[in-house]
């Protein structure tokens with residue numbers, strides 16, 4: 001995998017919370033990440049995207065992550081039926097809070113996927129990293145040793 | 147339960163403007179039930195406020211604690227070891243909890259993080275609706291268990307008003323059932339529709355929130 005990242009620019013530190021079912025079998029995003037130069041991301045697997053709470057999302061950003069991506073299953077493929085829908089509602093609510101405090105709504109985003117390959121997952125992360133780059137570094141950077 | 151909702155973050159940030167060390171206190175009873183001030187909301191608001199302050203170029207140290215209830219002195223005592231570390235408390239309890247903390251710890255400023263709105267029930271997940279206005283002279287016996295004080299836009303004791311929509315909704319709000327339509331239905335279901343022909347007299351409003359602080363005294367329970 002080739003990176004298109006210009007290392008001269010600010011490179012956002014991303015956190016990715018993803019549902020265990022949205023990626024293809026045997027796909028390991030952590031291993032794939034090492035092959036992309038420049039992209040900084042921490043991948044955290046969840047049993048279902050609905051496990052994410054508003055408090056988790058806000059805390060991850062308050063601890064200094066530049067961007068947070070939640071990846072859930074497609075609406076009709078969620079093993080918990082409404083799990084990814086509930087996750088999306090919480091993400092929307094949390095984005096509203098970020099907007100209210102003028103932190104930039106695009107620091108947080110939700111994407112959906114099915115049988116994602118590592119390459120596809122990295123493309124989602126890259127796409128959000130581009131949006132975050134436009135916002136600049138999180139002013140909370142260094143608030144907590146990550 | 148008592149319900150309430152967060153004040154706008156900007157208002158909270160302005161209240162805490164001069165403080166560096168703040169204790170954010172939740173209440174695990176009513177305010178947790180209405181998702182305004184339980185542990186989850188405390189752990190959401192604390193990092194959010196840290197960020198909101200940082201965006202304005204300030205830093206704030208926020209301690210968090212969620213009490214079982216903020217309206218009971220015994221539970222409030224749990225705050226005693228933390229109070230000396232802070233200049234202010236932001237309470238996510240209803241107005242009763244806020245006042246109880248302010249009374250117990252007069253040495254710190256105490257601020258409300260929630261606008262307390264009413265006595266309500268959770269009708270569905272994410273939807274709460276008022277059921278009682280604590281009028282002090284309950285008339286639910288005459289209205290078949292439906293409160294027109296809390297649920298009729300005009301507070302009519304002898305409804306309906308004549309404006310009820312064809313689909314049974316209130317003329318003031320198309321999303322709300324006309325409570326007098328519901329009262330008629332419930333009276334019919336009990337076979338007691340004729341009871342509604344009795345004219346309900348003017349209420350005894352002096353037991354309500356007018357005319358000074360209300361107190362309730364039970365000598366048999368006093369030390």
Ligand code: SF4
Pocket residue numbers: 277278279280281282283284285286293294295296
């Ligand atoms: S009549 Fe008064 S006490 Fe009874 S439910 Fe209505 S507001 Fe509450």
Ligand code: SF4
Pocket residue numbers: 297298299300301302305306307308309310311315316317318323324325326327
């Ligand atoms: S329509 Fe029903 S609930 Fe609405 S004001 Fe009239 S009587 Fe009250």
